[in-house]
Amino acid sequence: MKDKTVIITTLNDAWAEPGDNFTNEAFFMTPTYLHMMWRRIEFLGAVLHLGYNFVFTDTDIMWLRDPFKLFYKDADFQIACDYFNGNSYDLHNLPNGGFTYVKSNARTIWFYKFWYNSRELYPTMHDQDVLNKIKMHPLITTKKLKIRFLSTGYFGGFCESSKDFAKVATMHANCCVGLENKVNDLKILLKDWKKYMALNDDKRKNSHPSWSVPKSCR
Template identity: 50%
Template sequence: MKFDVELERVLSKASMKGKTVILTTLNDAWAEPGSVFDLFLESFQIGIETKKLLNNLVIISMDQKAHARCLAIHPHCYALTTEGLDSSTEAPFMSEDYLKMMWRRIEFLNTVLQMGYSFVFTDADIMWLRNPFPRFYPRVDFQIACDRYYGNPEDKNNRPNGGFTYVRSNPRTILFYRFWFMSRKTYPGKHDQDVLNKIKKDRVLEKIELTMRFLDTAYFGGFCERSKDFNKVCTMHANCCYGLGTKVHDLKIVLEDWKNYTSLPPNERASASPSWRAPQNCRT
C-alpha cells in the first residue's frame, strides 16, 4: 500500500519510541492568534512533564491559513486537504462542513494506523496539564475520554468523547476504524461520536477482538464532567460548550487556575484543594 511520502516524513520526525505520535487537527478559525490553538500550545508549556511532548505533536491543518500559521510556530505540520470543504470559518456544530471534517478525520486516523503509527488524538480545545501517558492502560487497543464516566473503564454505557483517544496500531484497530468510517452510511447525518455510541456494543468489535477502555474523568476531565483533583488531572476539555469565543474565554480561566496551582510550593500543592472557576460562559 502506497502512503503519502510527506506524511511519512512528518510522522517519523515527530515519533517517540514505539512509533507513537500525538495528533491534533487545526482549522483557520482556531488558528487565529489568541485563539484556541495558542492556548493549546501554552498548556504544553506550563503543564507538568508536557513540554517535551511538543516534540511529538503533529498538527494536521485542514486549510492553507491554518497550515501557514502552524509552519510559523511549530516544527511538525501536515496539510490535509478535503475536497469541497471550507474550514476558514468555524463550521457550526453538526453542519454539513462539520460532519465532512469529522469523518475526514476518522478516515485520516485510519491511514496513520495503517502506516504503523500508534497515536494520541487530541482536540485542540483540550488543555494538557500533565503527561497523560502514565495514566493509559497498558496493552489496550483503543482508549477514549468521556463526556460522562460511570466508574468502570470497561462499561460500554460510558459516554465517550471522540476528542481524546489513545490508539495502538495493529490489525484490530485498523479494522475497527474502517468499520467506524463505514458505519457513517448506516447512520447518515450523524457525527463520529454519535456513530461510535451506536457501534460500541456491536458484535463486530467482539469478532475482531478489539480491547476498549474508557478513561476516567478524574484524570481526563472536561466541562461536562470536571477533574476535581488538581493533583490528578491530566487533561481538561472544553466539551459541553459551543462557540469559539465561549471556549476561548473559559479555557483562559482554566490555564489561570492551573498557573495559580503550579505556582504553589510542592509541599502546599498536595494539601491545597483548589477548584476550577470554569466553565463560566460555557454554561449558558
C-alpha cells in the same frame, strides 16, 4: 517516539491559514462539520494503516501533565469520556472522540474502517454518535478489540471535571458551543492551573482548589 507513536491534532477555525478548507468555523452538525469529522476518522485510520500508534487530541484540550503514564497497557483503543461511570471496561460510558489513544494493529485498522463505513447507516450523525451506536456491535467482540474508557478523574472536561488537581492530566472544553466561549473558559482554566502550580509543595498538598469554569460555556 521510539514505539512509533505520534501525537495528532487538527487545525481549526481561527488557527487555519487562509485558503484551506478550515478558515471558517464549522458549526456543530452542519454539513461542513460532519464532513470534517468523518475526514478525521478516515485520516486516523490511514495513520494506523501506516503502522503508527497515535494520540489524537482536539485543540480545545488543555494538557496539564504527561498523559502517557495514565494510559492502559492492555487496550487497543482508549478514549476520553464526557461522563465516566467508574468502570473503564463498561461500554455504557459516554465517550468523547476529542481525545483518543490507539495502537496500530489489525484490530484497530479494521475498527476504524468499520467506524468510517458506518457513517452510511447513520448519515445525519457525527462520528461520536455513530461510535455510540456501534461500540456494542457483535463484530467488535468477534474481532476481540480491546476498548477502555479513560477516567474523567484524570482526563476531565467541562461536562465532568477532574476534581483532584494533583491527578488531572487534561481538561477538555466539551459541553460547550462556540469557539469564543471555549477560548474564554480555557484561559480561565489556565489561570487556575498556574495559580495552583505557583504554590510551594506544602501549600499545594494542603490546598483544596477548584476550577472557576465553566463560565461562558454554561
